[in-house]
Amino acid sequence: MAIKKLPLFFFLFVFLLSTTLCLGYERDPQRELEECRQQCQQQAKSREEQRECDQRCQKRYDEQQKRQEEEKGSRGNPQEDPRVELEKCRRQCQQQAQSREEQRECEQRCQKRYDKQQKRQEEEKGSRGNQQEDQRVELEKCRRQCQQQAQSREEQRECEQRCQKRYEEQQKRQEEEKGSEGDPREDPRVELEKCQRQCQQQAQSREEQKECEQRCQKRYDEQQKGQEEEKGGRGDPQEVPRIELEKCRRQCQQQAQSREEQRECEQRCQQKYEETQEGRGSRQEEERDNPYYFRSQSFQTKQDQEGQVHFLPKFTEKSDLLRHIERYRLEVCEANPHAFVIPHHSDTETIFFVVRGRGTLTEVKQNKRESYNIERGDVMKVDAGTTIYVTNHDNNERLRVVKLAQSQNVPGDSQKYFGAGGENPETFYKAFSDEVLEAAFNTPSDRLQRLFGQQIQGAVVKATAEQVKALTKHAQSSKGGKSKGKGPFNLLQSRPVHSNKFGQFFEVTPNDCKDLQDLDSSVSFAKINQGGMMAPFFNSKSTKIAYVVEGNGRFEIACPHVASQSQGSQTREGVTESTNYKRLSAHLSRGDALVIPAGHPVIFIAGERQNLQLACFGVNAQNNERHFLAGQENVMNQLEKEAKELSFNTRAEEVEEIFKNQKDFFFFGF
Structure with missing residues (x-):
């Protein structure tokens, strides 16, 4: 009886599976792919065996994807799906690859599948784009000639840069001629992907590939910027965080020194993207209204x-x-x-x-x-x-x-x-007339032109x-330590101004350094350990300009100026009739900057999982004093008993009890 039931059960399973695929639930094949790869990692006895196993998993996944594409036909957005799949595929490569070589092979497979999908779409669209294809063929021919004819690596690179420059000029002319035809938002992205593929295929080394991809990215960013300026406020606001996420990931790939560092960097990118998506509304509005906060972007x-x-x-x-x-x-x-x-x-x-x-x-x-x-x-x-x-x-x-x-x-x-340079960076010598340069250098003009035209690398x-x-x-x-002489000195090797289990603070003032005295400036560095905070304080004279070196956290600042502007307070000769304060706050991440004006109370809080590190420059720093508003040495503890009672309209004992509850100084637990 069980044997008779099996075919019926199997038929029902296949029917449900095919129905699921037809409905477009695309996560199942990906989940199977991930599970398959995990089994490969667990069961493979050698590196080679694991790679072969991964390839079988990938092959089965590709076949499932192909069936899905054939079944869903023209439903959905056919131009969007391949790109989404490409990004997902690349992310999986980054997360699962065990080596740089394996990641490259995986990404090439992703790209190959994407190219096939793009090719089908191009065939459906007709013969548009032939002109672009011809230009790409010419670019490849030009590069091959460079490889064959160049006498040195440097000469080959210069030759290829000339090829690339000519190709970009042709592309620019073509864009100007076709005007508003096609989808202006699509073209730069497609060109970026094609350009990056060419880098992968043609680069002779990892370093050369990185340089090539940076040029691709630079051109893409310029195109994106131009489009944004043209369309003004139009377009999909959801696209901006996605573009920032892609940029962040690319920077991780380019800057990370190890596989682990790259993965952590990409996780921070993803976390920042998700936070942006979840809390964009109120937080972005709050940060946009904060005149003292500058996001890394x-x-x-x-x-x-x-x-x-x-x-x-x-x-x-x-x-x-x-x-x-x-x-x-x-x-x-x-x-x-x-x-x-x-x-x-x-x-x-x-x-x-x-x-x-x-x-x-x-x-x-x-x-x-x-x-x-x-x-x-x-x-x-x-x-x-x-x-x-x-x-x-x-x-x-x-x-x-x-x-x-x-x-x-x-x-x-x-x-x-x-002065040193050429075309890029441009040397200022080129601003002078030929006859003036000939006389100044006692050298013929043609030799000077050759000298000042060689550098094109930046x-x-x-x-x-x-x-x-x-x-x-x-x-x-x-x-x-601190120095009164010429040359660099190491701030972090000096004795910290304060240090406890919640953080460290280093500072050099104009009194410590003659060079800083000349500029009336100070330099400081704060490391607030995760789960810690810096005591609320204000600076008597100096305005601080801070940069987030590492980690994340947040800051809050009390500002009377923004409050008076928003509430329309009446002023007489620049003095407000009544004082109100507005809390300005922002989440801080690596690469952000902020300004702390003199007299403004401010608080810094580190994130729960990372230390917050801040590099800070002080202007108008001579004779500046830092006044703490909580902790052992807060200024309120210096008030007389009568002053406390009159100020807070309550018993002095209660005021003292509250202000002396915090036993730590400078850095607290949060």
Whole structure:
């Protein structure tokens, strides 16, 4: 009897399975794929056996996907599904691959399946796009010729860059000619994916692939920015967080030093994306109304082959409440291992704070050159007009420097001037007329044009191991602790101002350092351990400009200015008739920035799972005092008994009991 029931049960199972597939529940095959791969990991006895097992899982998954596509036919959005599947497939590759090579093979399989789907869609759309295909064929031919004819690796790279430049010009002309035809939102994304595929297929090394993909991304970002400016407020607001998520993941792939670090980075990206999606409404509105908070996305980025510069727009573009710091700009500079930042000078007095990595900074003046080794925690002032160049001499870690620049010409305008350079970065010598340069250099114009036309790789370029060694061999090491002399000193090697189980605080003031005295500035670093908080406090004179180095948390600040603006309080000669305070708050993540004006009470709280690390620059710092509002040394404890009773309209004993309950100082548990 059981034998007779089995076919009926099997028929029912198959019927239900096929019905589920027809209804479009696409998660089942993916779940099966994940379970299959987990079994491979658990049961395989060797690396080779696991790879073969994974390939069988993938093959079965591909067949299921193919059947689903055939069954659902033209239902849904056929242009959207392949892209969603591609992103899901790539994420699975990143999460499950055991090595870089395995991840690449997995992503190539994802790409191959996506290409087939795209090809079918292209055939359905007709013969549009032939012109683009011809241009791509020409680009590939040009690159092959470069590979065959170039005499050196450097020559091949320059040749390929010329091919790429010609291709991009053709693409740009084509876009201008076709105007508004097609879907303008689709084209840049499709081009980005095709460009990245070409990088994977044609790059001779991992480094070359990374450079190629960065160029693809830069072009895509420019196209996206142009589209956003054209369409204004139109478009899908949900698309913006998704684009940010993709950018965040790409940065993880490019910057992570290990597989584990990349995975943690991508998890933070995903967490940030989910938080954005869940609490976008009220939180984004609150943060948007906060004139003192700058999300990491507020920074503008200039990308080079071996590094990048993130710079915050002028403070006055955010709010008129920041007019008092309009001369200052905040920048974050990053350089890859063995990268070289081309010599340049700026029109700003600048304070450097190294927050990651190691390198060598060289200063050049009229008849003098000095090189300094720099590392995490080093602080250094660079005078306006001083020519500098930087070498990252670490083999693995990126160099990251946070800078506060004080403009000497136009308030808030920070300009770099490249004498060394060519086309990119452009050398300022090219601004002068040929006859003037011939006379100045006593050299024919054609030789000068050749010299000033060679560099096209950007302001941050790759150096060989031999070049790095030569550039760094005469460098002096930074001085531990605070310094009154010239050159860098290490803030994190000095004795902390305060330290307990909830955090550490380091600071150097104008009294500790002659260079900072000249700028009336201070530099500090706070590490608030997870689950901890910094005591509420305010600064008597100094405005602080802070950057989140690592971790996450939040801050709250009490502001009378925003409250008076929102409530329309009457003022007489700049003095409000009544004082009200508005709480301004924001969640903090790595790369965010904030401003703390003098006199404003503020609180910092670290996240539950990560420490919060802040690098902070103080302006107008001479004779500044920090006043705490809670804890052992809070200012309220200094009031006389009668002052407490009159101020709080209650018994002094009750006031004292409350204000003396907190036994810790500076850092508390939250």
